[in-house]
Amino acid sequence: MELHKLTLTELSKMINRGEVRPHEVIIDVFKRVQEIEPKVKAYITLTTDKAYEMARDAENAIFAGKRNLLTGIPIAIKDNICTKGILTTCASKILYNFYPPYESTVTSKLLKQKYILTGKTNMDEFAMGSSTENSGFHITRNPWDLERVPGGSSGGSAAAVAADECIAALGSDTGGSIRQPASFCGVVGLKPTYGRVSRFGLVAFASSLDQIGPITKSVADSALMMNVIAGHDPMDSTSAPIESTDFREYLGHDVKGLKIGIPKEYFIEGMDKEVEERIKEAINQLESLGCIPVEISLPHTEYAVATYYIVATSEASSNLARYDGVKYGLRAQGNDLLDMYMKTRSKGFGAEVKRRIMLGTYSLSAGYYDAYYKKALQVRTLIKSDFEKAFENVDFIVTPTAPSPAFKIGEKIDDPLQMYLSDIFTISINLAGVPAISLPCGFSGKGLPIGLQIIGKPFDEAGILQLAYAYEQSMPWHKMKPNL
Amino acid sequence: MQYEAVIGLEVHAQLLTESKIFCGCSTQFGAEPNTQVCPVCLGMPGVLPVLNRKALEYTIKTGLAMNCKISPYSRFARKNYFYPDLPKGYQISQYELPLCEDGYLEIITDGERRKIRIKRIHLEEDAGKNIHDLSGYSFVDFNRTGVPLMEIVSEPDIKTPKEAALYMKKLRAILRYLGVCDGNLEQGSLRCDANVSVRPVGSQEYGVKTEIKNINSFRFVEKALEYEIKRQIKLINNGEKIIQETRLWDSITGTTQSMRSKEEAHDYRYFPEPDLAPVVVSSDWIEKIKKNMPELPDAKIERFIKDYGLPAYDAEILTEEKSLSEWFEEAVRLGGKPKEIANWIMVELLRILNEENKDITECNFKPSQLVELVNLVDKGIINRNIAKEVFEEVYKTGKSAEFIVKEKGLTQISDDSVIIEAIKQVMDKNPKEVDRFKNGEEKLIGFFVGQVMKLTKGKANPKLVNELVLKILKEQ
Ligand SMILES: [Zn+2]
Numbered sequence: 036m037e038l039h040k041l042t043l044t045e046l047s048k049m050i051n052r053g054e055v056r057p058h059e060v061i062i063d064v065f066k067r068v069q070e071i072e073p074k075v076k077a078y079i080t081l082t083t084d085k086a087y088e089m090a091r092d093a094e095n096a097i098f099a100g101k102r103n104l105l106t107g108i109p110i111a112i113k114d115n116i117c118t119k120g121i122l123t124t125c126a127s128k129i130l131y132n133f134y135p136p137y138e139s140t141v142t143s144k145l146l147k148q149k150y151i152l153t154g155k156t157n158m159d160e161f162a163m164g165s166s167t168e169n170s171g172f173h174i175t176r177n178p179w180d181l182e183r184v185p186g187g188s189s190g191g192s193a194a195a196v197a198a199d200e201c202i203a204a205l206g207s208d209t210g211g212s213i214r215q216p217a218s219f220c221g222v223v224g225l226k227p228t229y230g231r232v233s234r235f236g237l238v239a240f241a242s243s244l245d246q247i248g249p250i251t252k253s254v255a256d257s258a259l260m261m262n263v264i265a266g267h268d269p270m271d272s273t274s275a276p277i278e279s280t281d282f283r284e285y286l287g288h289d290v291k292g293l294k295i296g297i298p299k300e301y302f303i304e305g306m307d308k309e310v311e312e313r314i315k316e317a318i319n320q321l322e323s324l325g326c327i328p329v330e331i332s333l334p335h336t337e338y339a340v341a342t343y344y345i346v347a348t349s350e351a352s353s354n355l356a357r358y359d360g361v362k363y364g365l366r367a368q369g370n371d372l373l374d375m376y377m378k379t380r381s382k383g384f385g386a387e388v389k390r391r392i393m394l395g396t397y398s399l400s401a402g403y404y405d406a407y408y409k410k411a412l413q414v415r416t417l418i419k420s421d422f423e424k425a426f427e428n429v430d431f432i433v434t435p436t437a438p439s440p441a442f443k444i445g446e447k448i449d450d451p452l453q454m455y456l457s458d459i460f461t462i463s464i465n466l467a468g469v470p471a472i473s474l475p476c477g478f479s480g481k482g483l484p485i486g487l488q489i490i491g492k493p494f495d496e497a498g499i500l501q502l503a504y505a506y507e508q509s510m511p512w513h514k515m516k517p518n519l
Numbered sequence: 520m521q522y523e524a525v526i527g528l529e530v531h532a533q534l535l536t537e538s539k540i541f542c543g544c545s546t547q548f549g550a551e552p553n554t555q556v557c558p559v560c561l562g563m564p565g566v567l568p569v570l571n572r573k574a575l576e577y578t579i580k581t582g583l584a585m586n587c588k589i590s591p592y593s594r595f596a597r598k599n600y601f602y603p604d605l606p607k608g609y610q611i612s613q614y615e616l617p618l619c620e621d622g623y624l625e626i627i628t629d630g631e632r633r634k635i636r637i638k639r640i641h642l643e644e645d646a647g648k649n650i651h652d653l654s655g656y657s658f659v660d661f662n663r664t665g666v667p668l669m670e671i672v673s674e675p676d677i678k679t680p681k682e683a684a685l686y687m688k689k690l691r692a693i694l695r696y697l698g699v700c701d702g703n704l705e706q707g708s709l710r711c712d713a714n715v716s717v718r719p720v721g722s723q724e725y726g727v728k729t730e731i732k733n734i735n736s737f738r739f740v741e742k743a744l745e746y747e748i749k750r751q752i753k754l755i756n757n758g759e760k761i762i763q764e765t766r767l768w769d770s771i772t773g774t775t776q777s778m779r780s781k782e783e784a785h786d787y788r789y790f791p792e793p794d795l796a797p798v799v800v801s802s803d804w805i806e807k808i809k810k811n812m813p814e815l816p817d818a819k820i821e822r823f824i825k826d827y828g829l830p831a832y833d834a835e836i837l838t839e840e841k842s843l844s845e846w847f848e849e850a851v852r853l854g855g856k857p858k859e860i861a862n863w864i865m866v867e868l869l870r871i872l873n874e875e876n877k878d879i880t881e882c883n884f885k886p887s888q889l890v891e892l893v894n895l896v897d898k899g900i901i902n903r904n905i906a907k908e909v910f911e912e913v914y915k916t917g918k919s920a921e922f923i924v925k926e927k928g929l930t931q932i933s934d935d936s937v938i939i940e941a942i943k944q945v946m947d948k949n950p951k952e953v954d955r956f957k958n959g960e961e962k963l964i965g966f967f968v969g970q971v972m973k974l975t976k977g978k979a980n981p982k983l984v985n986e987l988v989l990k991i992l993k994e995q
Contacts, residue, residue: 116565117564117565123564135564136558136563137563234567235567238564241793242794243793269569270569272569272570273567273794350790350793353788356601356608357606362562362606363563372603399790400786401786408790
């Protein structure tokens, strides 16, 4: 049996029933990885030895009667989430040798459940990018078309899930970094409400926007992962003091009468025709399930990209100041302190990271702060209130996840502005702090997956999952696999 | 032309919390380098700060003690700059919305009460320490990184170096009374930067200011400012310009030296700290803290004057340190007369503590011991001069005063016959002086008393000696 092809929900049931042992699972998954990884290159680090150890721990737990949702489940973790004693690079040369002496809160929760870590996945350096081409180590290929990017920055996690190189994965989303690669790779990616999942141990890119979330093969898998990772964390002051719920509870509930807002600003002149068609078909499908589409307006949408690139880069310029060669990571020898700083950071950071550090430093500089950073914060408030107003009248908002299907490797890498625009539909959601999911809603003529984004009210992940599940179960998309 | 100075002080005070401001590490001073560190205070990737509520409470306490408004809503901000002792590359501080604003504290200068306004008090984290050694390499000790630090900024209300010193003393006393900072300038738990400018007397405009850093002792607060004011006036008188800059106080040369000019000043790129939620302080909490405020120096001074009938001068000295004021009150409670006890403390006890460079809490001398000693004087068992001797003995050995008096045979001689015998001996030895006295040189009485005291090794009751000397000489 090809265990690696199973969804998390299916495999969890089988392990729980004793139909399959974690050891068999991990053997099968690593067989798959061996076969596929040379083509896809989803991982930066494979933790094979560790995984076998963890499989043994999982079996012992099962033997002791301590079974949990994720016991014995092979999961890939994005390489910006700290795992104790396991190389965590953020795909940056500056952290090429960084072994965190601590565990992130999310992976601690997975560890408690005795999950199996398959490895740390590739990403754009410090999560800055939309194609995973900005990795300091290698590029990752889209399992549906190896000539194309898997999206980013969680491209490694999305590709690993799509290629069945793991059962589920964790990614992080600052401006679309879970949803856009999920869309490109034909899998399900959820960005929870800001504050829903602890950020402790997530290497910061833009602290006020970053959220960890699951990338999975199905909506039910996403709910299952959320059951484990969501919840207040005293180690993260920005985590919401809100009780977590059983996110699976609403799966299968009727969606009749739910109002879904269709923001006119998201269907723009010149957008990819196939994307537009698939999204319109998806809206029709939702309507046939009993939802009521309502045209709405999110008037400040056009400012989202500019706002985002000021807020995110400003925070990043500060967050990345700690990589100075003094304490850990790369150090280039210099003649004096300043020389050491400059050589270390010049060698350690890639072009996109440097670009963003410079942008952010500029925005925060004396004399520019009011015109850029402060203004951006004000616009951010307006964008947030756009959503608040919209949600007075609708239950969910439905949009495309990305303006196009996966693009070709190298196509946009030399044009940062074009690259930035691939997050145009996902960025506002981070600025507003609301939750959103991307799930497959069909394919382009070239056989590339297209993603549907469902945005919910703050902390209504359960509602999003309910609607997404209803759609998913009524369509065949989640059963499609890339031909590798 | 006459010039006056305009001085504002920026004081940093390390808070006496057990753990650091954003992590659980100990704040103990003097540990081996990098033994009180963790991923959070080392600024490792992915870790997050969690605010120590105690540090917040201490700052609110200080704000209340300094008559500030406590902001119900304040924010932390990042102050960005690169330095090896700053592991994150930014310091978490407060900028736009500090915790406390608009307060004041009072100093008494030339008998006049003056309010020095406090602009703001905010909370931030301390940096580590760079250690340079002879190898040519530098090292960093991160033990101090993340120790909670309070910044107390005064308005430019201070007019003289002496006022600056008084302000610092008052501020330190308040911090120590509150138990929020130990106030040690030498060890750096209290640090003082001064902004100073000069202007013609009567002018309303401010001159160009300089900032003086590295003032690491109380003595230097006055000295550094005196030097800097003179330097600035001299520049003006020579027709030269004062440059807005940061200057470093050098205690060895007694001068200030230019460190960096305004043009070289950092752009700290402050922005709100996204890893910490805004600080919301409820009025309930403020009320609770108010209720638990200890009596502060000003209130205590007033009470000492009123309840114990002490002169203002005594009350101020006795209340400078909370521990000393408590020592005094304990002695009074045990039956000592307030003024008497105050005199002993101010003249003898503080002198000896000063000589030994000690604090009242660091010596074993107990209020009960002083009261016992004073009682011996009151009862006439020893005289005042002998008592000083006994005091030193008690202080040094810890033995009881009574025991020492007995052991050394210091009991006061109040027996008339013994004293008269001594007087006669003195008169026999000094016939010339007796004659001169008879001829009207009355001031010689002092000479006879002194000789009698000498003969009795100071033990004779001086009052009695006085009386008897006069009586016998007159009888002659
Ligand atoms: Zn620490």
